[in-house]
Amino acid sequence: MKGRTVTIHEVAREAGVSISTVSRILNGTAYVADDKRQAVERAMLELGFRPNYLAKTLMTGRSMTVGVIAEDIVSPYYADVIRGVEHAMLDTPYQPIVNSGHWSRKYESRAVETLIYRKVDALLLLGSTLPDETLQEIASRVPLVVFGRHVAGLEEHCLTLDNVRGAYLATRHLIELGHRNIVHVRGPQGQQDAENRVHGYRMALADNDISHRPELEILGDFIEQPAYQALSHLLETRVPFTAVFAANDQMAAGARLALHRQGLRVPEDVSLIGFDDLPSSAFTSPPLTTVHQPTYQIGIALASHLLNVLQGRPSRLPAFDLTLVVRESTRPLR
Amino acid sequence: MKGRTVTIHEVAREAGVSISTVSRILNGTAYVADDKRQAVERAMLELGFRPNYLAKTLMTGRSMTVGVIAEDIVSPYYADVIRGVEHAMLDTPYQPIVNSGHWSRKYESRAVETLIYRKVDALLLLGSTLPDETLQEIASRVPLVVFGRHVAGLEEHCLTLDNVRGAYLATRHLIELGHRNIVHVRGPQGQQDAENRVHGYRMALADNDISHRPELEILGDFIEQPAYQALSHLLETRVPFTAVFAANDQMAAGARLALHRQGLRVPEDVSLIGFDDLPSSAFTSPPLTTVHQPTYQIGIALASHLLNVLQGRPSRLPAFDLTLVVRESTRPLR
């Protein structure tokens, strides 16, 4: 099937030089006389020479790849971060290798091991379910950058957003519109972002003298179906509310459907706000008011930082703000 | 940072055996006396030995990785196929390495080269913009499986779906509901799936004696925004229609918003049908009627086939059907 692999030896012989010379031309390591250079280049072309990256890596110790592990490639949220990472690396000698952690410690640590085993030069974690100690141990083996997680001792390589504030903004927006009975569809227990958003929600209520009613805090799982069910259930109990703040856009979609099933319109009857600002959220009907995460730019920043670290350049992760994007799913009460 | 890499030499010395013995234990290549085996295993544990995959690959010529190139990782459509591929490989010795082709020949062939350069054992293309000849040339260098493209000479390694029929089903569904003025928001010119869907749309019209009106065929780009604009524009012209068939779900979202902006409700005023059945489409309000693609299962099938080929087992790609999923965005006319 595949034609015999041609090595630098054959190129060298064909061009009448030594293998070192070929290697030099390949890597621009030193000046080479023009005639030899041309002979070598012609030989490479004729023989269809392709350098063996493995052999090169074995020597240099650097593979020019960085491992990227996202909780889930399918999640549109992480996908957009990945897009940023890919674009930032597009015209660099480094190549990202993407893997999923599948929201599980087992698979995530498996992915980590596999990637280190494949000698990636660095690791980028988009979200992580692993405990701090494990992450620290990993960082001792390979340069590590983490998004969406604070890890003790790795502060300068962690990029997190102020989710508390984001949730606060969202909730305050609803309050400013006159809403007081605000449902929060929260993310999974224990998940850092989810907890922070709950926190921001509660803070905004407290700051506006609205008493916190536990029954309005319902549990989703950052995807549509559970959020749909949770809100449907709440609707059955007839607890009154006029607005819903979902902890992410996917759950907002689930919530919206639950409302729709009850004949409740958004925003006429109930205001709805999400979190993340997925690319698709600008195109729901009506377009979703939500908290924007600059995921693409974050991807770019993470990749740039990683590349800097890899090349020994000084670098620090920039800070990103979460901003409220008011579209058409929220409106003043009445 | 990273602790000194420990090699089989050190393990061998620590265990008082030769490197060959260590290698044998590592690969189960031959019987080794029990006491030596134990000594070696203890040494490996103590030293924290991790085999160097590069050196191994350099020797064996097999890297146990397969390259996966999707037009776009971010696309929810391909993401679901990737999920299937990942799951199918999860408990095999093979590992998928995912890359984006960014819908561009340049980047796609770059990705191909990089992956071959990295010695992947096989290549899986999810969609491809490359010409047949290029694909054939690639297939001569490395086992190749292609999804969503028919490639001459590679028939048994291509998985395609009958998009003509899928579009036919969608259009016929609308016709059966009494619609006769049916808009088609088509995908990009020249893209195989897009053309096939246009074809199916026209066939269904013809089979039902509905004359084809070119002005009802408008151009999108498989994403929301252009579809939104195209339909908005059509709406301005006041050409009458009662149903819209979008060539994918993302464009259906764009179309829906255009309708919404004009105060047109789905499905009361206009029926809407999509294509793909993205995971999120079941949760739009109302849930979208669409043509289901079994993307996850397709991913599984592609990966299994690839693994079979890699291991020299006989294998043929199964056929998958496109099925109509009737939800709530379509209803009888009147």
Next chain:
DNA sequence: CTGTTAGCGCGTTCAA
């Protein structure tokens, strides 16, 4: 500027 030589870490003969 160029060729020679010694490995990178491991699998695989070939003798013993």
Next chain:
DNA sequence: TTGAACGCGCTAACAG
């Protein structure tokens, strides 16, 4: 059963 020696394809000194 085991070990010595060689080589996978390439880079990196070291002489010249």
